[in-house]
Amino acid sequence: MFFSKYTIFSAFSHQTPISFKAHTSLKILTPAKPISLFVLVLLSSLVQAAEYQSHRVEGNKLMVLSDVGDVSITAYSGSAFEVFYQPQNTKQLPSFALVDNQYAVELNVKNTPRTLEVSTENLKAIINKSPLKISYYQGEKLLVEEEVGLFLQDTLRGFRFKLQQNEKLIGGGQRVLGMDRRGHRFPLYNKADYGYTTQSNQMYFGLSAVMSNRQYALIFDNSASGYMDLGYTVSDIMQFEAVGGRTAYVVIAGADYPNIIHNFVEITGKQPLPPRWALGNFASRFGYKTEQQTRETVEAFIDQDFPLDAVVLDLYWFGNDIKGFMGNLDWDKKTFPTPQKMMADFKAKGVKTVLITEPFILSSSDKWQEAVDNHVLAKNHAGEPRRFDFYFGNTGLIDVFDNKASDWFNDIYSDLFKQGAAGWWGDLGEPEVHPADSIHNFEGLQVTGDEIHNAYGHMWAKRVYENQRDIAPKQRPFIMMRSGFVGSQRYGMIPWTGDVSRSWSGLKPQVELSLQMGLLGLGYTHSDLGGFAGGDVFDQELYIRWLQYGVFQPVFRPHAQDNIAPEPIFHDKQTKDILREYVKLRYAMLPYNYSLAYENSLTGMPLMRPVFFEDPANDDLIDIKDSYFWGDAFLVKPITEPNLTDISIDLPQGVWFDYWTDKRYQGNQTIQLATQLDRLPVMVRGGSFIPMVEPVQSTDDYNTQTLQLHYYADPSIKSSSGTMYDDDGVDPDAIKNDAFETLLFKAQQQENQLNIGLRRQGQYQTMPKSRELTLLLHNWPKTAKVILINRKPINVLNDKQTFVDAIQAGYWDEKSRVLQIKFNWTEADLELEIK
Template sequence: MRATIINPFYTSVKSVCFTFCLLVLLAPLNAAELLSTEKRAQALHISSEKIELTITALNDSTFEVSYEADGVKQLPSFALSEEVKQRDLIVTELSQNEKAFTFSAKNISAVINKDSLGVSFYRDGKLLVSEEAGFFAHDTLRGFRFALQDDEKLMGGGQRVLGMDRRGHRMPLYNRAHYGYTTESSQMYYSLPAVMSTNMYAIGFDNSASGFLDIGHTESDVLQFEAVGGRTSYIISSGETYAEIVKNFVDVTGKQPLPPRWALGNYASRFGYKSQKQTLETVEQFRKDDIPLDAVVLDLYWFGPDIKGHMGNLQWDKNTFPQPEKMIKTLKKNGVKTILITEPFILSTSTQWDSAVENDALARSLGGGPRRFDFYFGNTGLVDVFDEAAQDWFWDFYAALDQQGVAGWWGDLGEPEVHPGDSIHHFNGDKVTGDEIHNVYGHQWAKMVYERQTKLTPNERPFIMMRSGFLGTQRYGIIPWTGDVSREWGGLKPQVELSLQMSMFGLAYTHSDLGGFAGGEVFDPELYIRWMQYGVFQPVYRPHAQDNIAPEPVFHDQATKDIVREFVKLRYRLLPYNYSLSFENSLSGLPMMRPTFLHSASSDIENSTSYFWGDAFLVQPITDPGVTNVKMKLPPGVWFNFWNDSRYKNLSDDQETPLEIEVSVSLKELPVLVKAGSFIPMAKDIQSTEAYDPSDLTVHYYHDPSVTQTTYTMYDDDGQSADSIKQANYQTIDFQAMSSDAGLQLDTQVKGSFADAPKSRDITFVVHGVNEIVSEVLVNGSAVKVLDAKAFVKSHQAAYWNEKTQQLRVKARLESRLELLIK
């Protein structure tokens, strides 16, 4: 048995740099020899007669643990980003005693038993988790076993409707459609082989194969991952809070690139628009009804007149879309982008079947020809997205459509929905079966589209909506949704749980088909309104449904339309705040939808009825009919009702037992609270994001004397350049509030720049919670007049205090810095 300090990522391209890496024999060695370990080395390699164990520090709080055994086929890592393999090395230390080795990074340690090679993980001397039997491999099964502690709760597994605590469940790891689901589902479109524990660690299994995640189901004290093939490796991250765990885990699986700003707008989408005429008329109706719109999504009728028989055509049906380029230009002129659905299935009845076969674009049968099979849409083959030549063939269609003006891609059925297991072969540098590679098919498809779109249009951000993928697929810009949810109250109920579970592992843009997709015989205006209200505070605002009931608000009764219009407009007013959440996600990995326990180490992880939208909003969707009063769990602090500024206080520091309050709501309101000390920047009303003007903002500040100091950062750039973050081509507008006996001081400072950045910004500050007469307002040290409402509207720099609402409004101009003092 021997141990070596190496860097496995660099052994090929940078092997020269590591010729001096320390070789440590596992025969007895003295401590002085071990302490001479080269500090740049970030991996420990242990060899025994049976296995090779490598532990690599990926950041100060994360290890990759890999096992190799004779006769156990390995596949490459799909979960880890390329960036993490190229970064500067992490400082590590190695020590030993008679029984064990201890390999440590700054915030995590691995203790390896010399006799069993079992590994236990610690943070600050506290046990996180231990391998139980650890790594195992048999002819048809491989995986890992970990010992669970008695009071431990665990999230994970990806899209499931099982509750936030997934302990006690055995979950299939096989991406699979669940049509018309409601309040229970153990297997859905996007599984994740990962868990996050109340013991403050996360484990992700970097294995693409079909398998199971057993969290204390078969054996109550054992976490078992098992798969029929794939890579025998896992990633473990730790943190003092869940937010830290998320940041550390996403740091190695990859951060989500910024989407184009228009992706945060409203979509017209259904199954589906059947003609160019219907598409244009629908978009025009949004304009007539004064409902903002940024994109139209075309389902499968763009390439064929029927649901069946045409999938794989990958070209316009000119009978129903006779002038697609003209249509796209007309839409674009009105600020509306065109998004097209594509699927990876090429039917034998499609116009591209012969071309796909001739170009070897399809996954193969055991005999070597294309593997054909039947499914709902017809007899088909499956594009081999793992084969570069097949990618070339597939991408040619995307490239042609891009030249016609298509702005985004909707990849559907990418689980794949039907995928023969051991009777289909893909080429991934070597032949692999469907079962070995199933769970990364959507991941590889997204990677193909993202990388090739980036190469084709390097100055633009790709838009890629897909419903299936793997750990780390977010680094390819994926926008996932929760699949074909039933159009009923039961379908709305689990949506928060689904988005939170995915967001905690990096999939921050997980969202639902607003209004529900499947079924429904009679339009339920209350259900529709409640779902559309919830959509304002989820990452993507996209109503979508089977068209027996229109998903678009413009085709409903006037009362429904009027309520929904106000919420769509609110979504657009919140664009500066929402876009800043996108920036924060891309910079740090923090989700947009956040569980109420995110910034804590609480063991109470089961709340999925309410959530934070960013740090400012506490949102609780209404998921039952006829509700007029809602009970909400109030986190510590002072909170304002978003609609009427009523205040609620929870002055306890007890995260485990939040105060319960009751909030009255009408059909025109959703239970939304704003935390005292929050800044919320808002824009003026616009018809599409192309009209967004960041030089004219309303900034709401929620003041309470209990909050003496707070900060907030708004991000701004051109909304489309791919290099905004990498090249620092963006601005931050940093807000700070300080409250004292001298008054309330609001400081604002602009940092950074980008092309066409506003030279100045006209800002109307709305300070909530001003319950005393305002005696004086100073802007940059100079007093401004406190006017009445009518005079304030006509002024350029002034103040107005509304005694009834207890809101103070101050108009001012921000250039590089602005200071307000309110006495």
């Protein structure tokens, strides 16, 4: 064989030599096309071309028997099929992506001499009998079809699908490749990428799934090391491949992108509501080295009038150096002498303590022998702990797949929670180093590191989440982790984008990374604000621009190496004065942001949304990665270059308003805005309702009894609506048990009249009985002649101070063109008429 003189190495992090036979589709030499053709021909010889023999229906499952094994097609909903090829004598693993539920879905099966057709209300699969391969339709529209179905050869297994002309593909999780990933080939192997900037083919949180502009999503439900090839090797072929693992995939259809996402999370799991404090401000760095330093930092936030909800302790809480102490997982009493009192003192100030944990137990740590004696660590082939060296020292890896090992790990979390820890930060969970020959014990199976690698962080999050629900059943878990698998959102996972470079080049890809993750279920993906890695001197503009962007992303957490302080309180007065107002804006927006969290938990709709949602027919919009929607109301354009004097914004159709000035713009055009250091370009959609409150020091003080409701009026917008969600911020079963309230807003505008309808629905124990509401109507051209509340008139005042002192009144500010109406909302339903 003419390739025999080449030694081929895996692109995976462990750098294990592998044979050409095991990875025939690796693209290893140039020129690309001749090698790709060879690969295509060789792969055709690996295909086990199955032949249909018979079939049967078992509830929501169609079982197809073939000459090389069974194939099951299971309807997980009316819009999703799991397709599980089960070739004979092939090791399989359970699904990690799918929720373990029973689904009552009616299947319609039609048998013809050449095909077998199975359908639900929204999805149809046509199975060609000879050779056996499957095509998927929504109505009469072809979504996607197998080229060869399953291919299987030694340690290489996977699927090949045909791509259609002009088809675009989003997916793969964290990669910096552009929004459309078609034409790329990349590893399915979660791996740290320290200091990344504007290009990265392999990162912390890969997702073996894609979403297509053909209105479907496809999940490769396989946790093993592998590759995703989206028309790179062969331009019209999408290929998933892995060195082992489950030979299954999932097809999901939808009427539009939000519907695809909803159908996606229906079967992979919905993100539980986070604790409300997760939407507040975090003090975080690498790292606070002493209790005294941590206390002084928290006090500085409060003294300098910066709201604060959490302090995050990096690895120094269990050791006084970076190396040698990982795995202690207990307080270093020399540097943190009174940790329980410290956490209690913070809690009294409304500040929660989040502790870092890692899955590595160093042989130099205090818990090494305990971990060995309790059989906690992944094994080698001799049944002993698999030891290896990495940056932090000589170590073993906790086997989170093993129930007994997880019980040992959970006991540590339980004890720290009793001491006062409020949340968990799981770091290095790719795992950062994971020998391919590690042996894990999973449900009675002996599984190698390569077979299970991509599900490690997923299983770790599952263990932490379920343990937290057991020990604190009335409290929402907070679990921040940087790696996982499809479906990790159902364990409350809050991912971040890893150790990004502290540079403009590091800021540029952050929108792309969060959008890509949010489209596939991980709606709380955020960045280390300000950048994490490197940086020699403080760049004021970069720092301010990054933290401004952070106000309109899921989690506001500045975090960095401490050679430059990541917290705004340690910088110059101008920086602090600008960013104090942005942190307070974050808190003022809590009613709006919390309502986005509610929507995400119901439907999977991400908090950050791509602009192509606005016009699904325009495929060119898919490529936009530098602006996005925050919810439905805000269009955000982060500034990612220094020294700009102006910036262009592409406005969608409709009417838009500059958030800072209320200047009105007609949509469907590109506008130029002059830049200012204290202004992030933010536009508000005409017809939007935005509920807000006065900022508080901590979400412990949050209350919606006094509420501001902004409405952006325009004569061109005849009707619009909005919803605000409210609960106690703590109850993990609030949605399930209907222990919440929704405030519903509706607007009807005619030429000379605006009607606003307000409705309250639901209840929870601590909800406000009434609300002091200020309605702010933006873009109102003149003072109101008449304001009626449930047909009762209220006074329209000309003096601002008199209005401020009044309990119920109206006031029009001529300069801002904002009409303010203040009143008590005590009845369930209110109707306002403004003329």
